[in-house]
Amino acid sequence: EAQVTQNPRYLITVTGKKLTVTCSQNMNHEYMSWYRQDPGLGLRQIYYSMNVEVTDKGDVPEGYKVSRKEKRNFPLILESPSPNQTSLYFCASRRTSQGDTQYFGPGTRLTVL
Amino acid sequence: AQSVAQPEDQVNVAEGNPLTVKCTYSVSGNPYLFWYVQYPNRGLQFLLKYITGDNLVKGSYGFEAEFNKSQTSFHLKKPSALVSDSALYFCAVRDTGFGNEKLTFGTGTRLTIIP
Numbered sequence: 072e073a074q075v076t077q078n079p080r081y082l083i084t085v086t087g088k089k090l091t092v093t094c095s096q097n098m099n100h101e102y103m104s105w106y107r108q109d110p111g112l113g114l115r116q117i118y119y120s121m122n123v124e125v126t127d128k129g130d131v132p133e134g135y136k137v138s139r140k141e142k143r144n145f146p147l148i149l150e151s152p153s154p155n156q157t158s159l160y161f162c163a164s165r166r167t168s169q170g171d172t173q174y175f176g177p178g179t180r181l182t183v184l
Numbered sequence: 185a186q187s188v189a190q191p192e193d194q195v196n197v198a199e200g201n202p203l204t205v206k207c208t209y210s211v212s213g214n215p216y217l218f219w220y221v222q223y224p225n226r227g228l229q230f231l232l233k234y235i236t237g238d239n240l241v242k243g244s245y246g247f248e249a250e251f252n253k254s255q256t257s258f259h260l261k262k263p264s265a266l267v268s269d270s271a272l273y274f275c276a277v278r279d280t281g282f283g284n285e286k287l288t289f290g291t292g293t294r295l296t297i298i299p
Contacts, residue, residue, distance in 0.1 A: 161227060175228040
């Protein structure tokens with residue numbers, strides 16, 4: 072089954088404790104992206120990657136890191152999480168063909184205390 | 185710069201009535217337009233998209249949307265609402281300008297179908 076998977080689905084952590092949210096897709100997509108969803112703000116892009124070893128900042132990259140060492144994986148790293156990073160996070164992927172549909176993972180609900 | 189506006193945070197419709205969820209956009213070139221739906225505790229699911237061609241696009245679950253270039257709109261519609269249509273709906277746009285890969289989302293519209 073073609074899908075985007077994220078782990079963990081739920082995470083409660085404390086300020087300053089490094090964490091990684093994994094994202095993996097099995098569709099051989101070149102483009103992958105991370106978003107955060109907050110009430111009233113919709114989805115805002117954190118980072119994206121056009122292909123292996125090619126990453127770039129989105130609209131709200133502060134406090135986040137990413138890497139793309141393999142085509143299928145695009146982990147999101149919070150080196151020192153803070154309470155304002157409490158949010159719902161989505162990973163997404165698609166081909167870079169014109170107009171191609173973007174597919175989303177199930178989401179990771181992160182709470183930073 | 186590209187942007188999307190969903191002017192209504194909440195839309196309530198009686199079951200069986202037609203529904204419309206509004207979306208307007210702004211791009212410098214031509215747009216690719218998308219609608220996604222989010223059910224509680226779920227990710228975003230693709231509903232439909234406009235790339236080129238026929239202005240009326242049909243998608244999943246009986247939804248359709250009409251691309252109107254002069255009004256820069258892409259409203260989502262369904263002739264007869266079901267209670268199961270209750271969800272959060274997002275419009276998204278991507279400017280087809282060269283090298284642009286970014287998809288920009290609206291703030292979402294919560295659709296509630298009243299039995």
